Amino acid sequence: MNVLADEPVTTNQDAYLISKRQAWFAFGMTFALMFFDFIDRQVIVSLFPHIRSEWGLSDKELGALVSIVSIVVGAGGIPVALVADRMGRVKSIVAMAVCWSLATISCMFTANFSQLFAARAVVGIGEAGYGSVGVALISTLFPGRLRSAVLGAFYAAPSLGSVLGVLLGGAIAARWGWKSAFGVVGLPGLVLALLYLFVRDYRTLPLAADSNKTTQSLGDTLKHIFGTLARTRTLLWVCVAAAAQLITVSAIWSWLPSYLNRFQGMSPEAASRAAGLVVLVGAVSCTVWGAVVGRLALRRPRNKLLALSVLCLVTSIVLAGAFGGSYAAHVRFDLIVLGAFFMNCTVGVVAGIAMDIIHPGVRSTGAAVLSLFQNIFGLAVGPFLTGIVSDQWGLQSALTVIPLFSVLAAVCFVIAMRSYDADAARISAVELEREPLGGDALNAEVRA
Template identity: 30%
Template sequence: MDRPASPSARLEPSGAPATQVAVAPGERRWALVLMLAITTCAFMDRAILNTVGQAIRDDLGLSDLQLGLLGGVAFSLLYGTLGIPIARLAERSDRITIISVSVGLWSAMTALCGLASTFTHLLIARVGVGIGEAGANAPVQSFLSDLFPPDRRGTVIGILGLSVPIGIVVGGIGGAWVAEHYGWRAAFLVVGLPGLLLAVLARTTLRDRRQKTIAADVPGIRSVVDTLVASRGFRHMIAGAIITNFIGQAVLAFGHPFFVRSFNLSYTEGALYFALVNSASVAGGYMVGGYVVDRFVRRDLRFYGWIPGVLMLLAAPFYIIGFLQTEFWPALILLAIPGVFSASYYAPVLAVTQNLVGSRMRATAISIVLLAFNLIGMLFGPVVAGALSDVYFRHMLPTKLSASACANASPDIETVCRIASAKGVAYALATMCLLFVWAGAHYLASTFYLRRDLRHMRTIKD
């Protein structure tokens, strides 16, 4: 990963020389490792709610809709909308400073989630986590994209994507264990602490070598948007990514409750199996989308769309059949496979985004893409899944039994309610996964335009 880029690989989309920074191989590797740790910390802080969500629901008496709001609206509203102004600042300012402050803020707010005593308090704390994380993703990717040439950015994005499975394993299993033995509040406190150390490490060991500039020298948001939207291939890629992320956020929010409710598992057992289902397969998906796609696009740029397009069509049946299983082992096996398929979109979409724009536009372009993800995916994915789950739950109850009667019910009624709740979340997730077919169609449609839109990359050589 540390071989120098060839001159032909150092062209910006405009044809001007790129601002790829000359750094020592060791410094480049350390930057990638530390940024992977930071993005992993972000995902741990983001995913801890999914892990201990069932415990919070039981303790605070929440509905699935409220649980979906905590995982969706509370986090993504400011996470998405603040991303663009912070990215604009990152185009002309020290990105390491921005990243360090952001890590410290979201880690502190995660710890404060453990002090919440009501739904409203927890909602406010989750908004704070979203504010902090708004300043990390785009500056991180913009910083690393200046260290690596265009034909290796997909691999770098794929490596950063490993933060998802690592966060699931470390934060998911560890957070569930802490929640089961010490309570869900302690889990938030424990998960929030590592980010404070990472903030200090980033600030003291990394340098942003890109020259600072004034705002007037940075292309405007309109210019960035026009560059992206002018690409028909990008429009199809981002549409597919929005749909994929919409489904993915729903699965992340309710995958753990699915295992707990459907197979009568403890919180720790549910987190363990959910982590096993996601970690290895999702890691494979990010590497397929990053490392493998980078190798294939050297032959034909249309592989940016071909690979995720075909894999989305394969993901749908595995997920749907898996969520409809009533036996534990068939469900676990079926759901362990399609993460390789569904996670393959991430690196190609962001690699196409980065390769369409110049260095002073990348943080803004990435933030726009992430805003599109979050406005639809994080904002509505968990909420829609939660609402569907509540609808299916009520439909599964006997005619004379209302949902409100399940609270403090007799053992017999409690069993009926538990079965209805398990079927509700299973049917909701299966319904959401039908949309993978729609996403796959968009990725495949992008291949009609990507060679033309990325023609400046045809000079890239091995």
């Protein structure tokens, strides 16, 4: 059933694939689920002081509770995306949302580190592939000219969700205990999962003229899919660059509440509020840079990569200086806020770049490859590596060194510029159709 009225549909890639109203409904629902996804994922970072005090955990163990989610998301993203690209994106997203919400609620019943670690891993199983499948869906429904801006706005959801997760975690822990936080943040995802059934999907396209043959084996299909992605050199370099930048982002997001608590003398609740402000700045900047970079690159789209390279260099300089320099507490915090405005610049834009160069028939899978790098080699590395370095040299030294990964990101973005034009040209003529739904499907059967 479709609750939104139909409007004429065109296959032009620079127009809406479905009605404008339906496309924005899909965006809003996908944004909302991503928002609660990151509330569930990041609520734990504001609980670190409480968990550390009650269970006596090391920084490495605390970091592992964040990293395990990203590892499982990255490892499971490609299998989930393969299924979604063939079976449907909307149904896959609904199933994942139900799974991660129930797993988050289960965290409140854990009694030790091992149980909490296992429950967090199940959260990752539910979230596996959600981001990549959601990106494939909304980027295909919207015109190509809006892709960077729309995805930039979409990727504000992780930052906003992280802000609320950090704030809620600190506030709930102060009133009702830290375990209660998991139950409170897990429930809304179940409601949104049911509402997501009203989102409109698009029809899956074959990669080649003969790809629908019943004689084609699963192995041949997978070989074709990953061969297509492997030949897209721009995607590979963008994956490495995006992961390197997210090492910096995830380290700051995960450890800033603990840093403010230990070195600035803030209470856990006050540290959560201050860290929430930093993450909120990142949410705003994600949308800002998505729009700015998209506009700067209207005539030469590959310049999106050059802009990201510059922004990553600025991130490294500001944050390394903020944690490594000798400043008054308020000056240091101001520099951290400034660095936060730059460090979240990549997420929406790199997703748009990936959609520019990936065949529509495997966009969920291609986005899952990007997600794998971002999660396993980016989001998972940052918290855990920072914890290891912190155990050896101290948390402040760790947060001084980690932003140097942004320099690696800058180099990789420049390298990716060399192949972008050729990769984008290969799919420029591909046309798309919406997926029949409700009455459309019935009429199609009658005509047949």
